[in-house]
Every structure is written in C-alpha cells, then in structure tokens.
Amino acid sequence: MSEVRSGWRAEVEGYVEREARPVEKFGHQPRLYALTLRVGAGLAYDDDVVFAAAWLHDMGVFIGHRPEERELLERWDNVAYALRITPDVLAGFGFPEDKIAAVLECIRTHQPHFEPTTIEATILRDADILEQLGAVGILRTVTKVGRDTRFITFTHAVASLQRALDTLPQMLRLPSSRLLAEEKLAVHRAFLQGAADEAGSLLY
Known part of the structure; x- marks a missing residue:
C-alpha cells in the first residue's frame, strides 16, 4: 500500500x-x-x-x-x-x-x-543507474522502440541494453548500490543471452 x-x-x-x-x-x-x-x-x-x-x-x-x-x-x-x-x-x-x-x-x-x-x-545517480539495469531497465528500454528517435528496432534496444551492462556497473559509487546491482545484473545478462539464443540474426 x-x-x-x-x-x-x-x-x-x-x-x-x-x-x-x-x-x-x-x-x-x-x-x-x-x-x-x-x-x-x-x-x-x-x-x-x-x-x-x-x-x-x-x-x-x-x-x-x-x-x-x-x-x-x-x-x-x-x-x-x-x-x-x-x-x-x-x-x-x-x-x-x-x-x-x-x-x-x-x-x-x-x-x-x-x-x-x-x-x-551520489545516492540519486547510483539509484538512477540501477533503474537502467535488470527487469525494469529492460522494460524501460523496450517500451521506447518505435517511439524514441534512438530506438527504431529491437536491435537498437538490445544494443543499448548491452552497453548498459558493459558500462554502468563500474560507475556505481556506493557499496550498497553495487550490492543491489548483483541481482539486476543477473537478470540483465539472462535476458540478453535469451534474446541472442532465440532470435539469432533475425531480431530486427
């Protein structure tokens, strides 16, 4: 509530x-x-x-x-x-x-x-980074496809999610943020691997 x-x-x-x-x-x-x-x-x-x-x-x-x-x-x-x-x-x-x-x-x-x-x-920035990772980060990115000039296709969304995974975790400043990121990163990695396995070169 x-x-x-x-x-x-x-x-x-x-x-x-x-x-x-x-x-x-x-x-x-x-x-x-x-x-x-x-x-x-x-x-x-x-x-x-x-x-x-x-x-x-x-x-x-x-x-x-x-x-x-x-x-x-x-x-x-x-x-x-x-x-x-x-x-x-x-x-x-x-x-x-x-x-x-x-x-x-x-x-x-x-x-x-x-x-x-x-x-x-620092607290706000770390929290905002966490919002770009995991299931919520994936949802926020995928909803932009076709509605945002940066995301024309699913391929753009997946590329953005991969960049987030590659760059954002090391930008977290606080130990609490890094701990909170662990579960999100596991979800994030699993999604990207699943998309690659299921779509291969046909994601579009």
Whole structure:
C-alpha cells in the first residue's frame, strides 16, 4: 500500500503524475525514490533534497515539456530544462528555499557520465543507474522502440541494453548500490543471452 503524503511532497508527486506523458514515464519517479532509500540506508543525507530531485529530474523528457520536432528533439537538453523549471516548481509548493540549490546539483549530475559532488547527488545517480539495469531497465528500454528517435528496432534496444551492462556497473559509487546491482545484473545478462539464443540474426 502506498504511503500517504502531505505538504510539498504530495504536491510534487501530484504535479509529476499529471505532467508525465506518455503515462509509463511516471513509474520511474516513485521507483527511483524507493531505490534511493535502499541505496542511502545507514548514510547521513538530506532526504528532502533527494526526494525532490528524484521526482523532478526528468521533467524534460515528458511530452508537453520537450519539443516534438525531430530535429529539435535530437538536440534537446532535458537536464537543462529540469534545472530551469525546478526552482519555481519547488518554491510554488513550499519547498525549503535554502535546499533548492542542493536539489539542482543532484539533477545536474544524475546521469552516469557526470561526477556527483554531494552525498545526495551520489545516492540519486547510483539509484538512477540501477533503474537502467535488470527487469525494469529492460522494460524501460523496450517500451521506447518505435517511439524514441534512438530506438527504431529491437536491435537498437538490445544494443543499448548491452552497453548498459558493459558500462554502468563500474560507475556505481556506493557499496550498497553495487550490492543491489548483483541481482539486476543477473537478470540483465539472462535476458540478453535469451534474446541472442532465440532470435539469432533475425531480431530486427
């Protein structure tokens, strides 16, 4: 059963749920925040900062927030967009003003190729990497086929999943994250092997 929230957290959740399009984009936020709690267990950090960043970091990938024209979309910086709108969104919901800069730093460095500079940013980045692995990572990737300019066929999706397997595990910073990754990686490897065994050169 979902936890009932009040105050600014409930406002942020409701806002993201309303704005998330396509609808499957919404699930990433609650899963990501749940992962941050597991990654950060036993660590001293500001959960308000992580919560806000986890829910708002991907606003720029939603239909209605991102451009629709293919050429513009290929050049679109969804992180820059999230950084631009987040201060006003949080301020409007009564989020502590003195924590907004820390939220922005988490959003700025949440992608794997950036180096986090705070414990909150490290927790978020590790959790976001974990969301790209295992069964959930596979689902998130396959749903993009035919809907994302990077994923025209299943072959593109499998190539992306293989890159994730090859590159992301070593980018995890925290011991808790590496432990959580173990089961996900086993699922990830099994899927890729199964796809290769079943489809061979006929995946398309």
